[in-house]
Amino acid sequence: MIENPPLASVQIVRSKLRRPRVVADFVVRSELLRLLDAGSELPLTLLSAPAGYGKTSLLVHWLEGRDATAAWLSLDRDDSEPMIFASYFVAALRSVFPAACAETLACLNASPPPSLATLAGSLSNALEALPAPLVLVLDGYQHVDSPSTQALLDRLLAHPASGLRLVISTRQDPRLSLGALRVREAMVEIRVPDLQFDERASATLIERCAGRAVSGEDLLHLQACTEGWPVGVRLAALALRNGDDAAAGLARSLSGESPQLQQYFVEELLADQTAGTVDCLLRTSILDRFCAPLCDAVLWEGAALGETLVSQALLRVVSSGAMLCTVIDDGRHWYRYRRLFREFLQRQLSLRCTPADIAELHHRAAAWLATQGLLEEAIPHALAGDGGAAAGQLLARHRNLLLGREQRRRLDRCLRLLPPDTVEGDPELLVMKAWLMYHQGRHVEISAVVDRIEALIDSTVAGIQLPGSEALRGHLLALRSLHAYLEGQAGSAVALAEQALQRLPVACVHTHVTAQALLAGGRQAAGDLAGARDGIRQALAHAAGPIDACQAPLVATLCLIDWMAADLSALQWTADQYYNLGDARFASEANAALGRYFLGLVQYQRNELSLAEATLLPALAPEQAPRLGYRTEMSFLLAAVYQALGQADRARAIVDAVCERLAEKADLPALFRARACQADLALRQGRLAEAQDWARSFDPGPVQFVYRFFSAPHLTLARVWIAEGSDESRKQAARLLQLLEAQLTSRHNVRFLAEALALQALLEYALGDESAAVERLGRALALTRTGGFIRLFVDLGQELVKPLKLLEASIGNARYAGQILAALNDDWLVTAGRQQVGADLTRRELKILKLLAVRLSNIEISEELCISRATVKRHTQNIYRKLRASSRREAVVRARTLNILVDG
DSSP: OOOSOOGGGOOOOGGGGSOOOOOTTOOOOHHHHHHHHHTTTSSEEEEEOOTTSOHHHHHHHHHHTOOSOEEEEEOOGGGOSHHHHHHHHHHHHHTTOTTTTHHHHHHHHOSSOOOHHHHHHHHHHHHHTOSSOEEEEEETGGGOOOHHHHHHHHHHHHSOOTTEEEEEEESSOOSSOHHHHHHTTOEEEEEHHHHSOOHHHHHHHHHHHHSSOOOHHHHHHHHHHHTTOHHHHHHHHHHHHHOSOHHHHHHHHSSTTOHHHHHHHIIIIITTSOHHHHHHHHHHTTOSSBOHHHHHHHHSTTOOTTOOOHHHHHHHHHHHTSSSEEEOSTTSOOEEEOHHHHHHHHHHHHHHSOHHHHHHHHHHHHHHHHHTTOHHHHHHHHHHHHOHHHHHHHHHTTHHHHTSTTTHHHHHHHHHHSOHHHHHTOHHHHHHHHHHHHHTTOHHHHHHHHHHHHHHHHOOBTTBOOTTHHHHHHHHHHHHHHHHHHTTOHHHHHHHHHHHHHHSOTTOHHHHHHHHHHHHHHHHHTTOHHHHHHHHHHHHHHOOSOTTTTHHHHHHHHHHHHHHTTOHHHHHHHHIIIIISOOGGGOSHHHHHHHHHHHHHHHHHTTOHHHHHHHHGGGGOTTTGGGOTTHHHHHHHHHHHHHHTTOHHHHHHHHHHHHHHHHHHTOHHHHHHHHHHHHHHHHHTTOHHHHHHHHHTOOOOSOOOOOOSSOOHHHHHHHHHHHHOOHHHHHHHHHHHHHHHHHHHHTTOHHHHHHHHHHHHHHHHHTTOHHHHHHHHHHHHHHHTTTTOOHHHHTTOGGGHHHHHHHHTSTTTHHHHHHHHHHHHHHHHHHHTOOOTTTTOOHHHHHHHHHHHTTOOHHHHHHHHTOOHHHHHHHHHHHHHHHTOSSHHHHHHHHHHTTOOOOO
């Protein structure tokens, strides 16, 4: 039985059966009316959104524009019990059809009260017997919290009457079988995203209510503050209507401290909540976003993981839709308060709690967020709770994490969150800032920061040194070593790196590994290549920390040393040894991509273009590229590959896209190199004017020649000046190349020294000094012959052909010079567009190419085709030349890329 008062004791308030009035300036939105009309044949239409989203006004306006018969019932907290709810339900139906529900009335008046099943059956039959279709609106359904009443309505919707369409307006989802209704497609839902105002609706309401329009800037401000909340827009409009200054009125009204907003929030949102819930709302308003464990940490000092605390009750209220709150993740774990509501809660918190109490809340939030690694969120709370020094210490404790390759942008954001005085007064933070500057390419700025660190370390208070000063001196020595290396002072770089390693704790992973890399780099720059390599290998053998933080940077350093030494064979061996042969230690995506970069460098310089393309493309796949620190360098290399393959437009698109991306990110050091690469490509494609524009705006700053990657901007500048061909530009090029030769020689950077010498040969030949040109070019070839560099010379253009032919006749250079000349010839054919690669293969060569593809040897091919081995060799060489390949494997890969290998 349902233990509730019979109908005779239920006093029906007739005004609750009457539709409310719609305000005159109501904004009609046709898309919402279409949504309501879409459910005309469905049992249920659900409007679910917090207070102030215009649900009631929308339904009244919609009903006034329809011819259909409709009934209205406004519910409040006294209507939740089943007998009262059913009595009002019946009264609403009888307000339209006076003779309806006679048996249900008798059932409600019976003593004892009927069971739920009996009442549901009687009401269902009465609904089925209605004389005409009816729309029944239940407004304010959030007040119905009785499980029996929810069960009664659920029964009616399980077998809905054909003539009744139920429309429920509520601030939180009812406990009905909504999932089953969705599956049966028996329901239309209208929620916050549908109901919130866009800019157009906000502007319309402001103009109608306030009688004036607002500027575009004010409208954007309005949208940002209200987040499309209709009541917020209306209150702003009312403030404008009552004020003289439009801008001031708008600013006053769009704040949680507005008296009108405060009154609304108190009456509409907090009135039904317990004192405990309100207190939790106020205290959690300090959070930008929140979840249950974070709320526990803030609300309950010393909360342990898994404890059941008041936060669960709070999140039930928040997730119900009763508050102006938004879920911000798919798992429905994280929420945030809407901006105006949060401002209101923070205002109330400041009135009820002392500053010390609020600071303690921030302290707890910072501690929990820091344990979760959410440093960008923890730092502002640490500042608010404990001040700048504590926030700086919190960041310093995560130094090793943030100095990692993938975390440096986070470090930049975190440092910017701290007050400048906090950073400048803390040597640990300055150490992090200095290393960040190095990784950002801001080398010139590092020296001043290092001086500041040293001054702080040397400072004493009452004769006591700063805590951790020994480790800090290790960081300082490593930074001094870096500065010396960048300045070309190899001996000092080695000595300082050795001293840093003696002082640095092993726990300082990033700086310890960097010092090892600087020690090796300094040795290489001093001419001790063997010592540099041995030092890296010993460091690798003893590295015990995380792979990505310890071994991976050392392997990359070894690869860069091999590259600067112009030793392609060693570079390939190192890349194969650590990246390409299944070494489980280097199996991460970033390390695998780095290995592809170094292998691509080798293949490109050896003119194995198809192999280089196949190697680089997987590392630049869209799902991987954003996570890779070498993405820019790999893009430059791939663009060079496509340019060499004759795909100039594709090459240009890659480089332009890189420049655009770096410009958007304001990554100026990387953009400096990208613009140089863009100019180099323009020069190779015959767009001299564009390259000259770049050269005129080139601002290298203090010149440093630590060239470690694919290209060097200063060498590109020299190329542009040589291409200009004027006396002045050639003099500029000669002076720059002379400086470059001296610097690169002193640093033992063989790879870029060879390019500088080759450019000097071009310049000397253009000036008519053939003997000097041949001498310079011979020196360049002597440096690169062992490594087998081809593209280094080919990319300098056809102007190199004549000096190369002069050099070809000299003893010891004929074969190597001939290889470069053959590559230059192929490059000219591609650039000039006179021959499509592979188009001139003969039938015999095609047959041999197919046999190469199935891995037959020369002997087997000669037997298969009944020709001599010498003939097979001659045809094979022709195939290589026509496909611009240097090996069987590359020829087959290139042929498959060009769809030359087909059946038949």
